Amino acid sequence: MRIPLSRIQLALFFILLCPVNIIGLWWAVGSPLVMDPNSICRKTKRLAGKQAELCQTQPEIVSEVARGARLGVRECQFQFRYRRWNCTSHNKYFGKVLQQDIRETAFVYAITAAGVTHAVTQACSMGELLQCGCEATRSRAPPRPPAAGPGEPAGSGEGGKWEWGGCGDDVEFGYEKSKQFMDTKRRRGKSDIRALVDLHNNEAGRLAVKLYMRMECKCHGLSGSCTLRTCWKKMAPFREVGDRLLERFKGASKVMGGNDGKTLIPVGHNIKPPDRQDLIYSAESPDFCQANRKTGSLGTRGRTCNSTAMDVSGCDLLCCERGHRDETLEFEENCLCRFHWCCVVQCKKCSVRKELSLCH
Numbered sequence: 220m221r222i223p224l225s226r227i228q229l230a231l232f233f234i235l236l237c238p239v240n241i242i243g244l245w246w247a248v249g250s251p252l253v254m255d256p257n258s259i260c261r262k263t264k265r266l267a268g269k270q271a272e273l274c275q276t277q278p279e280i281v282s283e284v285a286r287g288a289r290l291g292v293r294e295c296q297f298q299f300r301y302r303r304w305n306c307t308s309h310n311k312y313f314g315k316v317l318q319q320d321i322r323e324t325a326f327v328y329a330i331t332a333a334g335v336t337h338a339v340t341q342a343c344s345m346g347e348l349l350q351c352g353c354e355a356t357r358s359r360a361p362p363r364p365p366a367a368g369p370g371e372p373a374g375s376g377e378g379g380k381w382e383w384g385g386c387g388d389d390v391e392f393g394y395e396k397s398k399q400f401m402d403t404k405r406r407r408g409k410s411d412i413r414a415l416v417d418l419h420n421n422e423a424g425r426l427a428v429k430l431y432m433r434m435e436c437k438c439h440g441l442s443g444s445c446t447l448r449t450c451w452k453k454m455a456p457f458r459e460v461g462d463r464l465l466e467r468f469k470g471a472s473k474v475m476g477g478n479d480g481k482t483l484i485p486v487g488h489n490i491k492p493p494d495r496q497d498l499i500y501s502a503e504s505p506d507f508c509q510a511n512r513k514t515g516s517l518g519t520r521g522r523t524c525n526s527t528a529m530d531v532s533g534c535d536l537l538c539c540e541r542g543h544r545d546e547t548l549e550f551e552e553n554c555l556c557r558f559h560w561c562c563v564v565q566c567k568k569c570s571v572r573k574e575l576s577l578c579h
């Protein structure tokens with residue numbers, strides 16, 4: 220049977236040929252496809268090895284992988300919206316950033332691997348994939364005696380009985396698929412150290428999903444008396460995963476290669492070795508103040524800053540002390556919206572003025 224390929228799957232076929240997977244993946248999901256499908260198809264004929272097998276045997280999973288990468292892109296752009304480097308992906312500068320081994324790269328790898336884990340797992344729970352579904356709870360240990368600690372259903376300490384039920388997220392499946400697709404062959408010429416760093420950050424991203432599952436429960440019993448609850452495990456919303464990884468980004472550890480070329484050791488005195496959830500990098504980031512083709516920096520000229528904030532979004536830091544100008548700009552917005560039976564919403568266009576500070 221021939222399965223028609225969507226644009227994104229075609230894009231992925233193309234990407235899987237690319238020596239640097241993640242750059243291709245981001246390019247495809249972050250921008251409209253500029254290549255025509257025919258030329259991509261011609262290239263796919265040269266697909267070989269494990270990647271080809273994955274693509275041919277699991278095209279549905281390939282499209283979930285792409286969805287996951289897009290989820291990662293959007294979250295990266297949200298988390299970095301006030302920073303000098305703001306994760307804009309639709310330009311050739313982006314690849315330059317990913318070729319370095321800096322904190323920003325660590326975040327991109329982690330959030331992409333996390334996005335893929337999340338999207339594939341979600342697709343399983345929604346019944347969209349043949350290969351997986353809800354988490355099998357039959358084989359799981361019976362619910363422990365109520366302890367009502369974090370992660371335990373609220374109220375389960377009050378002697379209420381509960382058992383596994385509902386549709387739990389099979390995060391193990393998403394985790395494995397993310398691993399299969401993201402932890403693939405490294406580009407030739409990339410150092411062993413660089414490869415270790417990338418794999419570590421991928422894993423940190425997946426763990427940011429897998430280790431923070433939460434319990435959801437439903438009451439059963441006459442008129443909500445809750446004599447029995449059924450509970451299942453759900454992933455946290457992806458925004459929380461992004462928040463968590465941003466914290467890891469801020470506390471990222473610098474590492475260097477050990478003498479054997481196979482281990483990573485923390486740089487600096489009295490630094491605790493990074494754990495599996497920490498993000499790591501080996502080179503310092505450029506300051507991203509000026510546009511620079513080599514580092515992939517777009518510079519911050521013209522960026523909107525916040526003249527009262529003291530953090531990274533403040534004009535001093537964002538504009539690299541070049542100063543800023545205040546401008547009043549007019550925007551059109553929907554306003555005075557009214558609901559008409561049934562079912563249209565009609566709005567007027569209003570122009571609103573906004574004070575913006577823009578970097579020199």
Ligand SMILES: *[C@@H]1O[C@H](CO)[C@@H](O)[C@H](O)[C@H]1NC(C)=O
Nearest residue numbers: 300305307517518519520522
């Ligand atoms: C991100 O930065 C680029 C370059 O500085 C800028 O053109 C773009 O508008 C920024 N995006 C957001 C959402 O602020």
Ligand SMILES: *[C@@H]1O[C@H](CO)[C@@H](O)[C@H](O)[C@H]1NC(C)=O
Nearest residue numbers: 524525526527528529530532
């Ligand atoms: C600017 O920063 C201030 C202080 O941190 C904050 O209260 C305000 O919401 C920020 N404004 C915008 C538009 O983000």
